Amino acid sequence: DTEVTQTPKHLVMGMTNKKSLKCEQHMGHRAMYWYKQKAKKPPELMFVYSYEKLSINESVPSRFSPECPNSSLLNLHLHALQPEDSALYLCASSRDRSNYGYTFGSGTRLTVV
Amino acid sequence: GEDVEQSLFLSVREGDSSVINCTYTDSSSTYLYWYKQEPGAGLQLLTYIFSNMDMKQDQRLTVLLNKKDKHLSLRIADTQTGDSAIYFCAATIQGGKLIFGQGTELSVKP
Numbered sequence: 001d002t003e004v005t006q007t008p009k010h011l012v013m014g015m016t017n018k019k020s021l022k023c024e025q026h027m028g029h030r031a032m033y034w035y036k037q038k039a040k041k042p043p044e045l046m047f048v049y050s051y052e053k054l055s056i057n058e059s060v061p062s063r064f065s066p067e068c069p070n071s072s073l074l075n076l077h078l079h080a081l082q083p084e085d086s087a088l089y090l091c092a093s094s095r096d097r098s099n100y101g102y103t104f105g106s107g108t109r110l111t112v113v
Numbered sequence: 114g115e116d117v118e119q120s121l122f123l124s125v126r127e128g129d130s131s132v133i134n135c136t137y138t139d140s141s142s143t144y145l146y147w148y149k150q151e152p153g154a155g156l157q158l159l160t161y162i163f164s165n166m167d168m169k170q171d172q173r174l175t176v177l178l179n180k181k182d183k184h185l186s187l188r189i190a191d192t193q194t195g196d197s198a199i200y201f202c203a204a205t206i207q208g209g210k211l212i213f214g215q216g217t218e219l220s221v222k223p
Contacts, residue, residue, distance in 0.1 A: 042213035105155060
């Protein structure tokens with residue numbers, strides 16, 4: 001298995017909703033990442049998890065809350081989002097923080113209404 | 114700070130070769146990646162090169178690395194209309210980060 005799987009593929013949520021994005025990999029990778037991407041722009045790093053511990057938070061607003069329940073799973077909990085948070089949210093993993101084998105999922109397209 | 118730069122647009126005719134260039138600033142980058150992104154889709158890993166290599170070939174794709182000049186290129190031979198997409202160059206930096214270029218939009222005309 002050489003994939004990163006993200007669910008759901010599309011999500012529409014209101015500004016008062018709480019939702020979660022999920023990411024799963026079975027490549028034995030020990031580093032996992034959340035990125036945010038606006039249309040025709042490069043992805044922007046949000047969070048880095050290394051060996052299930054949060055190692056980097058790129059000053060992301062607290063309405064985004066990451067969670068790494070185990071070495072294969074990464075969640076992003078969403079609460080009280082704004083319309084400008086609408087974007088493609090990409091999960092990625094790599095063997096470790098050496099960045100070998102950096103693989104992205106197909107993303108969750110989030111629309112905040 | 115660390116930076117990766119790419120030209121924004123490239124237009125070629127079907128059957129020609131495409132060359133997409135990228136420069137980066139962090140000399141300690143160990144892996145350099147090329148990703149392809151089609152409209153509405155995620156990032157597809159095309160290829161990568163380790164910093165101690167100067168060339169890597171994979172079917173129609175050739176990656177050249179000039180570490181002294183911190184210059185990376187992706188050559189696509191016999192470019193097809195299905196190759197039309199945005200191509201991102203990315204360099205690894207310490208701490209698990211990937212720094213992306215702005216992306217090169219490749220347009221292939223029949």
